[in-house]
Amino acid sequence: MQILPTALSELIEALGALPGVGPRTAERYAYYLVRRPAHTSQKLADTLMNLHSSVKYCPKTFALIDADVELSPLYTDAKRDKQTIAVVAEPFDIMALEKTNQFKGTYHVLGGLVSPIDGIGPEQLHIRELVQRIDEDDVQEIILATNASVEGESTALYLQQQIGTRTVKVTRLARGLPIGVDLEYADQITLGRALEGRQIL
Amino acid sequence: MQILPTALSELIEALGALPGVGPRTAERYAYYLVRRPAHTSQKLADTLMNLHSSVKYCPKTFALIDADVELSPLYTDAKRDKQTIAVVAEPFDIMALEKTNQFKGTYHVLGGLVSPIDGIGPEQLHIRELVQRIDEDDVQEIILATNASVEGESTALYLQQQIGTRTVKVTRLARGLPIGVDLEYADQITLGRALEGRQIL
Numbered sequence: 001m002q003i004l005p006t007a008l009s010e011l012i013e014a015l016g017a018l019p020g021v022g023p024r025t026a027e028r029y030a031y032y033l034v035r036r037p038a039h040t041s042q043k044l045a046d047t048l049m050n051l052h053s054s055v056k057y058c059p060k061t062f063a064l065i066d067a068d069v070e071l072s073p074l075y076t077d078a079k080r081d082k083q084t085i086a087v088v089a090e091p092f093d094i095m096a097l098e099k100t101n102q103f104k105g106t107y108h109v110l111g112g113l114v115s116p117i118d119g120i121g122p123e124q125l126h127i128r129e130l131v132q133r134i135d136e137d138d139v140q141e142i143i144l145a146t147n148a149s150v151e152g153e154s155t156a157l158y159l160q161q162q163i164g165t166r167t168v169k170v171t172r173l174a175r176g177l178p179i180g181v182d183l184e185y186a187d188q189i190t191l192g193r194a195l196e197g198r199q200i201l
Numbered sequence: 202m203q204i205l206p207t208a209l210s211e212l213i214e215a216l217g218a219l220p221g222v223g224p225r226t227a228e229r230y231a232y233y234l235v236r237r238p239a240h241t242s243q244k245l246a247d248t249l250m251n252l253h254s255s256v257k258y259c260p261k262t263f264a265l266i267d268a269d270v271e272l273s274p275l276y277t278d279a280k281r282d283k284q285t286i287a288v289v290a291e292p293f294d295i296m297a298l299e300k301t302n303q304f305k306g307t308y309h310v311l312g313g314l315v316s317p318i319d320g321i322g323p324e325q326l327h328i329r330e331l332v333q334r335i336d337e338d339d340v341q342e343i344i345l346a347t348n349a350s351v352e353g354e355s356t357a358l359y360l361q362q363q364i365g366t367r368t369v370k371v372t373r374l375a376r377g378l379p380i381g382v383d384l385e386y387a388d389q390i391t392l393g394r395a396l397e398g399r400q401i402l
Contacts, residue, residue: 003275005265011245014245017241028220032219032220033249034253041249042250044218045246047211048245048249050208074204
């Protein structure tokens with residue numbers, strides 16, 4: 001016996017494919033959309049329909065950009081310092097750094113992290129293009145802004161080895177105590193890094 | 202400065218309208234969809250596009266049904282006992298009861314609960330149609346299967362008053378300790394109800 005209408009079952013299944021969305025959450029989303037006026041679903045459908053044709057990767061920085069522009073505005077903007085590059089794993093990491101309002105350089109998206117388990121080797125990442133940019137834009141500093149995970153650390157190490165031979169400063173985001181966290185709750189690796197990176201006051 | 206492509210910002214905004222989805226979750230969903238092949242977004246868009254035209258409310262039970270059928274299959278099925286009606290607040294509550302595999306009667310969806318704060322009075326719920334069904338189908342038992350919330354309880358009370366004058370048995374889902382919960386962690390109201398509803402062994 002089919003309890004739910006076909007269209008609703010299909011919607012629940014499609015929503016259930018989103019990351020971290022289980023059947024219950026998918027049901028909740030679907031039921032919300034059924035109850036709202038049709039134009040709510042319509043609007044979401046329209047944006048989804050046009051998504052892939054309206055978005056592309058910047059051929060220079062590999063950030064996500066509008067399909068009708070040539071390069072990322074974060075690269076072409078004259079106010080951004082092209083001689084400083086923050087290297088991130090994914091396009092959305094750019095958002096996180098931009099929200100700090102403290103970085104005025106440009107970005108380079110690797111498109112992932114080295115991860116032997118997932119079969120991702122360095123040759124699948126945009127590392128060759130990064131090396132090219134060092135020469136083209138006379139880059140002075142490369143900030144390795146990958147996650148503090150095993151994959152993030154090993155990708156940073158690999159990049160350091162690849163770029164280290166050039167006359168460019170390679171830096172890494174500081175590891176240490178996150179703001180607002182008590183010493184007693186910090187894990188030992190974080191605390192070890194905070195000790196290593198201690199600064200003179 | 203626009204950091205994200207327009208289509209992506211629009212998608213994040215549209216996804217952020219879903220219940221319980223904040224900006225970070227919406228970003229995660231959107232970015233997942235960008236990375237997947239276009240047909241993943243396309244499929245979701247198609248189901249959304251057709252949602253409202255493929256689904257309607259059953260004019261008898263107010264369950265959600267396929268637009269091309271007349272009545273809910275849970276009502277028309279000869280194996281279901283039309284003389285027993287479980288009254289629920291929302292169409293999705295039917296799913297929860299069906300999953301128990303213990304109910305062989307039919308359903309009646311109120312379309313909400315009495316809630317003065319939200320401006321929902323009894324006249325906005327499908328109560329008149331429920332009373333009609335009692336006569337039409339010679340109903341023997343009405344199971345009030347609304348939530349154990351203030352709104353659920355007061356709606357049940359109101360229904361009891363409306364239907365109580367007729368020769369129909371009106372029952373309510375049992376309140377008590379949920380399976381697997383320790384006595385010491387149960388709240389006092391639940392425990393009070395469990396005492397009230399204690400059963401002879």
